[in-house]
Amino acid sequence: MVAPTGKRVYNWYISLVAASCMVLYGYDASVFNALQNSDHWKAYFNHPDANIIGAINTAYTVGAVVAGFFMGGPLADYAGRRVGMATGAILVIIATFMQTFAPRGNIGVFIAGRVVIGIGQGLALTAGPIYIGELAPPEIRGKIMSFWQMFYSVGSFIAYWVSYGTLKHPKKLGEWDWKMVVIFQILMPLIILSQVFFIPESPRWYVQKGRNYEAARAALLRVRDTEEEVEEELTTIREAIEFEAEAISSGYSALWKDKSVRKRMYIAMIINAGQQITGQGTLNSYSSLIYKKVFKDPNTIALINALNATFSILFTLNATWTVDRFGRKFLFIAGGIGMGICMLIAATVETQTPSPGGAKTHPVGISIVFIMFLFAFFYKPSWGATVWIFTAEIFSMNVRAQAVGMSSQTQNVANSIVQQFFPLFLAKEGFYAFYMFAGINFLLAAFVWFFVPETKKVSLEEMDAMFGGANHVVEGAAIEHKDASRHHSVVVDPQEKTITERRE
Template sequence: MVSKTRVYNWYISLVAASCMVLYGYDASVFNALQNSENWEAYYNNPGPNIIGAINTSYTVGAVVAGFFMGGPLADFAGRRIGMGTGAALVIIATLMQTFAPRGQIGIFIAGRVLIGIGQGLALTAGSIYIGELCPPEIRGKIMSFWQMFYSVGSFIAYWVSFATSKHPEGLGEWDWKMVVIFQLLMPIVILSQVFFIPESPRWHVQKNRNYDKARAALRRVRDTDEQVEAEITTIREAIEFEAEAISSGYSALWKDKSVRKRMYLAMIVNGGQQITGQGTLNSYSSIIYKKVFTSSDTIALINALNATFGIIFTLNATWTVDRFGRKFLFIVGGIGMGVCMLIAATVETQTPTLPNGAKTQPVAISIVFLMFLFAFFYKPSWGATVWIFTAEIFSMNIRAQAVGMCSQTQNVVNSIVQQFFPVFLQNEGFYAFYMFAAINVLLAVFVWFFVPETKQVSLEEMDAIFGGANHVVEGAAIEHKDPARYESGTIYDDNKGATERVEKA
């Protein structure tokens, strides 16, 4: 029977995972807007370069926040403050986009920048929070919901868009404004929940050696006092080693060879996620499908169904990621996506186009099926597993900064691809998909040779997998070497040059 604490673990993790709904909604909402003639008329029919700039503006905000703001905020104020601040900024940005004056696309773009900043803060804090609170044996399952919630965001955006697309004349400009303003839903839910869940115990120990609050947080998510004390000891030993032997902050990301290795690997897999073709499909599927279908109604329905199946496909990660491992999913997913892109490109480019610019019904159905099959391979692998891998491989002293920077590599790569892809698609059509096919196979080969398996390894012992020191073992050695540091429960904080009295762990 599932214990109450295990159920509570799932609850607090799903609150944090809700930050990913923000990302999924916004990644899909602008794609949906491109299917609205009222939106195009409202902003004077922007061309491909402006469309690319609108997508890029979001990623610029997300990159700035992820690289330089998300980690410091999560470390200074806590993981909950990071999530809450990000949600609040999304609310402000949503209102800016919804009520921007007619023709003033600059205000719409400014809202996109701000929403990128908000999501950069929320995603950094949320992924760290889940990694630090949930037990290692279910960490993979819980983090798979992180990617699934991206699909939930897409699901909401595309079904709202489909509903409004049925009445474009009656709704007028509100056929797209309703799609935008629905983005208020999830940040309001997050703000109503996030300050009632426990703060990360690792943050309490790292920030001010507050073991009382760390224990109180752990007692809410662990079954027994023995588990609480064992984890407190593990956290203390790891952080003690990190404080004495390793520096913190951004400089620490490049000083240690094993950390550098993890940074390179995490940046490559996060950047790789965005050049699989999925990011492009999320942002430009409406334009892509216009090369196959002529009905906006049909395109809106396909987008909505794709988002719906995306939720189902992502659920596959909950039972595969801890059973078969991260590496297996990366490789199988990369090969599967490559094959789908290769066949889709061949089918579209080697079949005749009808006089109205569309394809025959069998060809159109085949392409849609292949895009859905692509999502089947992507969602549990390069969708969910990238986030799981990134959130779990870094030690406490650099986790916030490293996760923020590596996860935002997605947006660095995405901003480049999103800027040139509309022009690329316009000039080359589905021949562009041959590029994605080759990239996906290369990603699978890269993982085979360079990425180690990390399933069911505790966060404090992850360094050893990448050639670094085991922080728990080294921290215990420091404690054994200088037991006076812990006598009577006194812990010395070397960074502050002071002592703090805490309850002995």
């Protein structure tokens, strides 16, 4: 086994700085679920009813969708990937203070904080995966991007364990049993801000933004082992962007004008929406509500959530060695089938066993928790990590920021729809709702089998050819050759009767 070089290690470091943006998402996606276990939080905001709880969830979604669809891409293209991540981190810090120190009983300030945090994460979650995809070498891009999803689990891990710790001391902490959970969210954005401007900007952004080849070369020299690698990659980037600038428009209109890009948008949106309707998004938002149908002790539920987040980190690590070995398509299909089977078993076990005293027996409860953990085992490396890997790598440079922002935010659109009806569905039908998720997972596996091509180890500049489009590197080289020929002319000197070549 060849030891990694210093620059390869540095490539990992800068990618993990960018992946830290996902900790913001994982923490926030879990923190409100955790807050619903706090009696002090409920009392502080006058025991909000189901409609208010739904509005709090929806407020985050509105901010994230607006930022992801209309702000994240333009900001990342105009100011750079690093500025996109930093701006998102700053907004998360502001929103954290808004939520923690909202006036007593003023749920409106808390909800406004949720909107701001959604905007911040919409910006950061657009710039982060683009940055990793554009800096990581193709042969390890999938492995590095798998840490993007793992850091979501790290965020959940922190949120649930902080919540579990505070719930153990409700009298001693008082209102800080929930405020401490919320304010801990500033930890990761502060870490991101302390590092993000010390890592290199994307070389592809330098070339796209102002044809700044020297800055792009300097950035590549920091992350590639040899000058030969740098020059080869820089040539590839230049040729691809040359073709995109001349033959393809940029901006939002380009997402629908080019047949190949349009096809990718449809696939990416379905894959990203699919991630949230597998059942995982619902488990993350309503696991406390779901487990209350099995267990009565809030501390037990908080412990289960914390352990699930812990194991999720380990499960996601499976993507680091599988995604570039077996490929994206294999993981999507295997994960979909595995999750579908888990949902079938969970629904059958819960609905077909007795509930003495209004709760399941201890062995039944443990078996359901085990099945939910097994579901996470299938989900995390496949529809968890691989969706982000696939989305960040399939789009060409001219539309990448906008396309990644819009595709990734279809997760929130789908999740918000499911979150609106799932609590009512769960209340009326119980675990029969899980049969629906089983069917969805099998359908997602079938969709991938028929419509999604394999993209492992394909360079970003050559990805278009995988979806029926032109090879941007080849076409860009042809354009450069044509331009060179155009500027090459023949001059006849009438005095000397000689022919000379002139290059303009």
